[in-house]
Amino acid sequence: MRKIFPDARSALDGLTFDGMTVMSGGFGLCGIPENLIAALRDSGVKGLTVISNNAGVDGFGLGQLLETRQIKKMISSYVGENKEFERQYLAGELELEFNPQGTLAERIRAGGAGIPAFFTATGVGTLVAEGKEVRTFGEREYVMETGLVADLSIVKAWKADEAGNLIYRKTARNFNPMMATAGKVCVVEVEEIVPVGTLDPDHVHTPGIYVDRLIQGSFEKRIEQRTVRARADA
Template identity: 75%
Template sequence: MNKLHATAGEALDGLLFDGMTIAAGGFGLCGIPELLISAIRDAGTKDLTVASNNCGVDDFGLGILLATKQIRKMISSYVGENAEFMRQYLSGELELEFNPQGTLAERMRAGGAGIPGFYTATGVGTVIAEGKEHKEFNGKTYILETGIVADLSIVKAWKADPSGNLVFRKTARNFNPPAATCGKVCVAEVEEIVPMGSLDPDHIHLPGIYVHRLIQGQHEKRIEQRTVRKREAV
């Protein structure tokens, strides 16, 4: 099975449809599948539900899908750094399902592991718990959260071999592995594809069994919040 594709558009061919659910990896602007996101924008697929930690910034990452009004609903834990996200939500143009960060990661992991739901104490007594089943274990209250199963997962890794074994670099290892596993189909973009057998099995973060299609590309290294101090006098 050849998983390698020349472009992001080619890798997504036949997978996109209006109203679908997409799980997207990354955290802030770190480890985001920027090439695949751009290809989804170019395809014009609309009414999307996107499960991702956040929604990029106004002109980069998932933010470009907000700008084109292709996202109907976000399932996220953080919505800062994106003025258009805030505007669309407050105006009623965008549906938002807030999840605590660990809960969102676990919902993706659970979906990928075939677990339909799990109980957590996070969010008990807050708006997060409204409308959800409550249950006591050992005298403590928990709420039921459901696993996420997406129509498509899009992730970004550092290295891959042709079979789709992935290695993530540093912080990019946060939401990418659980996002990759919870999709019915997973497409990964990587910075480098290395020959079969050159990856140490102990260093592989995600086995290729989860990855269906693969592209290599050039990526932009953006800093979400640039913080500098004044130069000290010499």
């Protein structure tokens, strides 16, 4: 099966629907699938539950989907510098499920591994544990957290071969590898696609078995726009 699609819009064709759950890789603006996020915005899909460390910044990344009111709920660990994220939450316009960052990462990893729930000491005795089962193991209390899965995972990697084997670059790895395993469908954007056999198997971070669709993203124009916007804000 050929996995390579010509652009982000065609790669998402037939995969989006109102009320769906989407995992979006990245940490801050590092390693975000920016072309796929823009295509998701342009699709007009609504009522999204988005699982991501944060929601980009105002006007960029997932921040675009907040501005268009396409996100109903965020499952994340960080509001960051996104003023619209904060405003919508405080105004009661956006549902928010906060997770300690390590717990969020483990919930995603567990979902991809088929683990329905696990226990962690993080958050015991705080708001994080409210309404959740707490058990004692040894002499310490642990709160039960559930694994996370999504209808769609959108992921950013550095390089891929035509079979979808992925390599991430430095800190852009972040949440992307575990999200690639936890979506019912995984769509990936990369900076370079090479022939099968080019990548050293020992360097592959995500095997192609997890990747359903693949695009080579265009980044130069978006970087230029972001620079212009930053200069204007300054």
